[in-house]
Amino acid sequence: MKIANKKVTAERLVRDALEKAKHFEDYHIFTFIDEEGALKKAREIDTKIAKGEKVGRLAGVPYALKDNFLSPRGETRASALMLEGFTSPVTATSVKKLEDEGAIMIGRTNMDAFAHGSSTENSYYGPTLNSHDRERVAGGSSGGSAVAVALDIVEFATGSDTGGSIRQPASFNGIYGLKPTYGCISRYGVVAMASSTDCIGFFTKTLEDMDLLMSIASGRDDKDMTTLPDFYEKSEGYTDKKMRIGVIREFDNDSVDQNIREALKKKIDLLKSKGHEIVELDMPALKYGLAAYYILVPAEVASNLSRHDGVRYGFRSENSKDLDSLYENSRSEGFMPENKRRIMIGNFVLSSGFYDAYFLKAAKARTLIVKEYEQAFSKCDFILTPVSPNPAFKLGEKVNDPVAMYLEDVMSVSLNLAGVPGLAIPAGETKDGISLGLQLVGPRRSDKCLIEFAKELQ
Numbered sequence: 001m002k003i004a005n006k007k008v009t010a011e012r013l014v015r016d017a018l019e020k021a022k023h024f025e026d027y028h029i030f031t032f033i034d035e036e037g038a039l040k041k042a043r044e045i046d047t048k049i050a051k052g053e054k055v056g057r058l059a060g061v062p063y064a065l066k067d068n069f070l071s072p073r074g075e076t077r078a079s080a081l082m083l084e085g086f087t088s089p090v091t092a093t094s095v096k097k098l099e100d101e102g103a104i105m106i107g108r109t110n111m112d113a114f115a116h117g118s119s120t121e122n123s124y125y126g127p128t129l130n131s132h133d134r135e136r137v138a139g140g141s142s143g144g145s146a147v148a149v150a151l152d153i154v155e156f157a158t159g160s161d162t163g164g165s166i167r168q169p170a171s172f173n174g175i176y177g178l179k180p181t182y183g184c185i186s187r188y189g190v191v192a193m194a195s196s197t198d199c200i201g202f203f204t205k206t207l208e209d210m211d212l213l214m215s216i217a218s219g220r221d222d223k224d225m226t227t228l229p230d231f232y233e234k235s236e237g238y239t240d241k242k243m244r245i246g247v248i249r250e251f252d253n254d255s256v257d258q259n260i261r262e263a264l265k266k267k268i269d270l271l272k273s274k275g276h277e278i279v280e281l282d283m284p285a286l287k288y289g290l291a292a293y294y295i296l297v298p299a300e301v302a303s304n305l306s307r308h309d310g311v312r313y314g315f316r317s318e319n320s321k322d323l324d325s326l327y328e329n330s331r332s333e334g335f336m337p338e339n340k341r342r343i344m345i346g347n348f349v350l351s352s353g354f355y356d357a358y359f360l361k362a363a364k365a366r367t368l369i370v371k372e373y374e375q376a377f378s379k380c381d382f383i384l385t386p387v388s389p390n391p392a393f394k395l396g397e398k399v400n401d402p403v404a405m406y407l408e409d410v411m412s413v414s415l416n417l418a419g420v421p422g423l424a425i426p427a428g429e430t431k432d433g434i435s436l437g438l439q440l441v442g443p444r445r446s447d448k449c450l451i452e453f454a455k456e457l458q
């Protein structure tokens, strides 16, 4: 609006964002900055406005793009060596929708390679630093996007959330992060991690921005057959109605950081003081969530990553003497250790001798979790829980212990297995200034109401 009213030019906004990006260079937020391309787009918008032509709802708004979104601007590498040299011939549907409204991408953000991780330490480029404490992780896998918004470099950033990759870094950096209902935003043109749980979403500083981005990006896309018919705009928002908010008993125990438990308690008290009802929930199937996730997701990862063979695009090892060694060397050198771990787990759980014992059992556990959420939402409207058992941890603390890193996801993955939306909301800080976050969870397609209701928690 400021731009359309000629209070500030798009070029000024983009220059400011680029300057800030440079200022925070040592946080390793960006893997690529497109100064020339961004300024060119800004000038085009300014010219349109000067001529009195109509501009989009995001005209001149600088944003950051997670490195797994396909766009011809810069190499799409998913922060992995495996995609070195890959410039996409296509644009992701979500990116196209944002840019059709005039949003300007200033750069691509750092992430755990192929989105495998919870700290951005699995990036080929090295870790992003936390916005509040440089000795701590940014969270992951969308760490760069979260920090770009938290440090006020851009107005918003894109993310993908397969098991927490938007909500956890949002909560580690004190901003909003939404994982919408599965199928709400097209996955077309986003490097696939696990197709049945991948969701596209955003990081923002305000709920109003989140709502605007959702109304622009959501909707049916013929290029992604799992997208839902447009429902976001048509769905019911929040009217002053008193709501029933569920809290999950299983997530309130001593293994959860004391600061987070207190933050949850404070928000519960706030909701009660506004007349909302608190409902205690037993959700025993959630204890299978992490185990089921770390079987089902690697299975899909192994399948999705099989296309990277060193032949068709991306990285190719120089040291190969025949086709077999070309595959082997390219994959060995191009993938990060965590990528390889998932490929191995995935192929193992899908192999003929173990399929029934692992994959099938995990798929059954997933069905239980879906049903458990359905039952929960017959007793309450929304659920409020922590995003993760602890706030941002120290760099290096968990990166060599995969199981400790997986345990980070214990409260976030079940939403992806069930396909329900979750909104990470800021919930204060520890006395040392470390951000705390909680997530508000809703039934499928409740995204609009979820965002509007979150105002009650401010």
Ligand code: GLN
Residues within 6 Å of the ligand: 115, 116, 117, 118, 140, 141, 160, 161, 162, 163, 164, 165, 166, 193, 297, 409
């Ligand atoms: N941390 C989770 C994992 O490593 C989630 C990742 C994601 O959502 N992309 O699988």
